[in-house]
Amino acid sequence: MTQASERAVAALEGGRQQDAVAIAQDAAAAGDAECLALLARWRLIGSPLPRDLPEARRLLRAATLAGSEDAAMMEAALTANGTGAPQDWSGATAILREAAERYGGPAAEDAALLSRMDLDDEGYPLALPEPESLGRDYQVKRWRQFLTPEECAHLAMSVRDLLAPSIVADPRTGRSIPHPIRTSSAAVVGPTRESLPLQAIMRRLAAATGTRVEQGEPLNVLHYAPGQEYREHMDTLPHVTNQRTVTALIYLNTGYVGGETRFPAQNLSVAGGGGDMVAFANTLPDGSPDPRSRHAGVPVRQGVKWAATRWIRAKPFDVWNHG
Incomplete structure (x- = not known):
């Protein structure tokens, strides 16, 4: 200075x-x-x-x-x-x-x-891997190797200084609060910290999910130490007119035990490899919460898990004026 x-x-x-x-x-x-x-x-x-x-x-x-x-x-x-x-x-x-x-x-x-990213003139991917469908009557899609190891490392390492205890939305008020249901650390990457590689990744994510990049909330990069978890929950929010319709979750590393993403209603447990992404709908066609989207990040038993979550709204999300 x-x-x-x-x-x-x-x-x-x-x-x-x-x-x-x-x-x-x-x-x-x-x-x-x-x-x-x-x-x-x-x-x-x-x-x-x-x-x-x-x-x-x-x-x-x-x-x-x-x-x-x-x-x-x-x-x-x-x-x-x-x-x-x-x-x-x-x-x-x-x-x-x-x-x-x-x-x-x-x-x-x-x-x-x-x-080293294969991008068009607007930062969008020129090609995408094909997803596979998981689950029964409720689709969870998984893209293998959606990110390269170098891209995963960029997401994890570039936000270390932002890590803080994770928070959740209070179901009564919608306010963000700490809660024992979620014990990981998280870094919320605001618009001033969105590196161009990170923004290219978010454009790739939007292309894969059939949404617009403007619909996404700021990316959350998550760190789970042994014993940490995110118990069963839904990603929809109370008292909002612009609901979270889609969740995208990217697994950034391997080498840990536990930490699967579990969907109880589907009897489905997803153990993502480093660079894999899963995405699933949070709402029914009428816009109401879909109970089948209830999920959990089970405790990490050994090692450290890194992941990134992007919640995608029904309409463009203005990070500067969302109240």
Whole structure:
């Protein structure tokens, strides 16, 4: 951080919001890349400045041009996922390539991984593996080797700093709360942290499930230590008009014992290999919860299990204004 950005953060932490904004704005006007990026973050989160996504994008562009590596990575992510402006995959990949050439490091790693994905001009896959149908009267589909080992490692390793105890939706209020039904750790990957390889994976997931990428909630990356589990539950939410209609679950590793996904109504237990994906419907044709979708992640008995979950809504999901 620059001296000015440190002063701005210190002022904010000390409760002096107006001073913090003034310090950051003065330094940004003089071309301070870190203060430009700081103002962009404040515009994204809506504090201490009002949320303004287009203005955040403008500030990120200026910060990137002024030499902020973090701003460049964030700008690439938001350009691809359409925050504050329409989605622009080619523009996002250009920003990533420039950052890779200038800084190396994570940008170069992301660019190299992206180059090994077989994608069209919008970041969607040119081909998909064929799924197999599991279950009886209720279909659970499984795609073998949906992700490569390198892609699985990218999902798991890029979010380690975000891991926190998992939460669930309170069935009475819909609010997110911790609960002993779910004992894993989870990382919710928000739009500013959606690397381009991750976004290509989410586009692949949308193509496989016949949905739009905009319908998905932020990806959840899950870590289960021995003894941890997610007891029987349904993924539908109470008191919402835009329901979770589909769940997609990607298994990111092998080498653990237990941890199967169990569907009691189907007498079905799925043990996914590293890179496999399963997807299943959560709702009936009338939009009501489908009791056959009730499932559990049984306890891991040995080793560590990594997985990623994406809940897909009936309509596009606005991560910035979902209440």
